[in-house]
Amino acid sequence: MTTAAPTSYPVTVTGLSPSTTHPTLEHFFSFCGKIASIAQEGDTAKVAFVKESAAKTALMLNGGTLEGNVITVTSDEVEAPKLANATPVESTAQTPSEKEGHDVEQEDKPHSAKVAEYIAHGYAISDTAIEKAIAADKQYGISTKFLSYFTPLAAKVQGVAQPHVERAATKLHEVDDKQGLSLKASAAAIIGSKYYNAALASPFGSKVHAFYTNTSKQVLDVHEEALRIKEAKKAAAAAEGGAATDAPTPSTGVASTSEPEKPAQTTVA
Numbered sequence: 001m002t003t004a005a006p007t008s009y010p011v012t013v014t015g016l017s018p019s020t021t022h023p024t025l026e027h028f029f030s031f032c033g034k035i036a037s038i039a040q041e042g043d044t045a046k047v048a049f050v051k052e053s054a055a056k057t058a059l060m061l062n063g064g065t066l067e068g069n070v071i072t073v074t075s076d077e078v079e080a081p082k083l084a085n086a087t088p089v090e091s092t093a094q095t096p097s098e099k100e101g102h103d104v105e106q107e108d109k110p111h112s113a114k115v116a117e118y119i120a121h122g123y124a125i126s127d128t129a130i131e132k133a134i135a136a137d138k139q140y141g142i143s144t145k146f147l148s149y150f151t152p153l154a155a156k157v158q159g160v161a162q163p164h165v166e167r168a169a170t171k172l173h174e175v176d177d178k179q180g181l182s183l184k185a186s187a188a189a190i191i192g193s194k195y196y197n198a199a200l201a202s203p204f205g206s207k208v209h210a211f212y213t214n215t216s217k218q219v220l221d222v223h224e225e226a227l228r229i230k231e232a233k234k235a236a237a238a239a240e241g242g243a244a245t246d247a248p249t250p251s252t253g254v255a256s257t258s259e260p261e262k263p264a265q266t267t268v269a
Helices: 022-030 052-059 111-120 127-140 144-158 162-178 187-191 193-200 205-213 219-239
Strands: 009-014 035-041 044-049 072-074
Touching: 009 052, 022 035, 022 044, 044 052, 052 072, 111 127, 111 205, 111 219, 127 219, 144 193, 144 205, 193 205, 193 219, 205 219
Parallel strands: none
Antiparallel strands: 009 044, 009 072, 035 044
């Protein structure tokens, strides 16, 4: 008899601050991957993810702090990743041909890239947590699904002669506009193909390429990428006529209909 695959992968979060709200949990854990549901009662919450790999990323946040409280993240159904003699969870992202016209899955991004997104969106991440993410990338390697998505983007930009890089970046922007892509319409767009194309075409293109394709990184590299994402976010807000904010915004996951709340010095230790 074949056992049916789980429809979601839950983790239990305990030790939450009384000030921690449902939107805060949504924003915080959405960087791990797509969220199926969140149930909160008092200082405990159950966060269910669509994919097991997202739940495993969430388990790496065990022992961190959220709004000043040390949180425990555990699961009876998902095994925590081990950074020694571990085999990465097989990605369930679509193939390049299936993904045409879509952005990369959050679950397939390098761990260090997810941490950079946390920092760029206003969360305070400790160097210890950043080092854990870097160590995970070294152990697991960069997802082949992510590389199959990212490498063609880089090849398109790098195939343009340097004097024409700015014109190429402008053309990419025009194509996005014609396709109706808006940085405000999809939070993922700021950390998806639109951001990657612009970043690769910038003077820092070689650094961006190295960050997303190499596993050898330093804590400073993560902070630098976080700053690039933050600046892109501000530029996008200015272009749309809005004010940039450091309030965390999920790059994937369940949508929020309310204005995101900024955590009070949220830190992952």
